[in-house]
Amino acid sequence: MPSRFPAYIRRPAARAAAVMSALILLQASALAKPDQDNGGEPDKVDTENLFGFTEGTDTGKKGEQEALVDMIGRFSKRRDGPGRSGYGSAQPLISYQYDPTDNISIEPGLLFDARDHRNIAGVPDKTFGTFNGGSLELKYQFFKRTDERPFSLALQVEPQYARITPIEGQGADVFSVETRLIADARIVPDKLWGGLNLIYDPQVARLKGSGEVDRSSTLSISGTLMTKVADSLFVGPELRYLRAYDGTYLNRFLGHAMFAGPVLHYQVMEKGFLSLAYATQVFGHDRDPDFVGRAFNLNQFARHAVRVRFGVEF
Template structure:
């Protein structure tokens, strides 16, 4: 038994740098995304659902606003710093007695997306800063707030950065995002153009060998027009993210964010503490991943 102890201690020391290198920051945070890409030739399948809940009531009686945006995607990394992801979307919602929105309940196919990501810098113990850019052109079939049928072309571009503050223990993630959309409502042919600017920051702390937890804050600004033309409203969301690896090849990321402050430019909303016209009161994210 005494002879085995030094051997076990040596194995632990040998494994420690391997565990540190295995931390993939891409899915480490909640709504914020890290700069990492996979290893050359790596393939991934993701099931990513974002739930959005809570809008202002239209009148007396019970009300409900719940939307689940689900993406099923396949990702391939042709090189160690470039990834391609192909995804299909589904939209399920239930809306009842909400201001400025029609009552509805349905689930439908909601378009396709291609994600292209290039990593300029890969973080490590020796060089703790990671930096990447990602663009996400998408064709969608449903307006995100109203749930109205439409043909929409949407492009989101993100600058993603992360920093290993304490080696193998604490990571900081930050995103800067611009998303512009243009489309037409099916049936009426009316145009719809909008854009969104987002800044997000998150911390992730290793609380177990394969478990990470930390706070997150996001600031969002909504605009009328595809290129941040006319300011409509803004909001601050605060929450937390949990990342857990079941095995070396499977993981889950859970996140919650609640709107803690917001303002709508519409004079009818003056004095109200939240912007519930352009954003929801609560956001929840569940992301499952398998690598092979």
């Protein structure tokens, strides 16, 4: 019996399923053949939500659960002409995380979208707030940080379905599979941590009404350093470099942008946290002939971005 889902959804979904199957096999292998040298005591700081737009490698202990609210807001794009203009969009995510093992976390979530933009180049005037879709974040941490091995690696895959295009706010069936290779390290014991992400994010959108299919992808790298300034407070800078492409396999380069900004992480209670991050575009380039001479890339990206995360373990 043929699948009811179109090919542009089946192929990314099959790849995500294959990656998760590989992670489960890796975990089963690790359990069957445990490491003989644990490398000393594990790191007491949980880097999973320590950074800003950069993700940490850590997963919880087996059986742990967590409820999270994660909101990313983007602001300011190029105006389309004289008169008042403005662009603001926010994509809140409410999710639940469960850790079936010490090295695997599973996090289903519900997506929402709120936006207000008018007189913006290439973006229709819209003001609304609505439910947007769902996501499933799957993470595998290859090994934990210890005293003798103060670094860690993880792979994170997040299939996502949305009802609204992320920049224009148009109705569509949007399917993406963000994949992150994550590394972090305890650089100075009990003082300084660093994180690095390499991210590939292909996206396919079928616009409602016209049925037009748009394929795009983003390749990016982000890094941060976080310093412990008090028992429960961490601060540091973060850099992100993003490249936008036409096509899901990085087919044609469209433009790039560099973002920089501060990050703050506060341990609200023993099992709760609050993370705040702000990023502004410090330079960018757009290959569109209409904007090629402009200082920033405000076609594929916004000028400013904010991320707020709050979570409680139980």
